[in-house]
């Protein structure tokens with residue numbers, strides 16, 4: 001029950017309870033709650049230096065983000081299909097994430113790291129560590 005565990009952990013981390021309508025915007029800079037199926041997180045209550053990328057509608061959102069050295073990024077699959085977060089240069093590779101699953105990568109070196117979804121190469125993004 002990996003999916004349920006992720007959803008619960010993220011809910012606990014966010015201090016958010018219960019349902020609600022699917023939020024229209026997933027900007028990491030706005031107080032936004034996304035609820036869809038098992039995928040639920042309050043994006044305004046993250047750990048400092050950490051960022052969440054929501055996977056939805058076959059896209060990474062935000063597709064480009066900045067994190068400090070030592071920060072981490074969590075990809076959360078809010079889609080109905082399975083996806084991955086796979087660095088183009090091999091720095092990280094998530095397992096195939098089922099709907100509701102998440103994957104966290106910590107970045108210890110500065111750089112611009114493009115990545116993609118292995119089953120859907122048109123899904124791309126990049127993490128800028130600075």
Ligand code: CO
Nearest residue numbers: 083117120123
């Ligand atoms: Co995909």
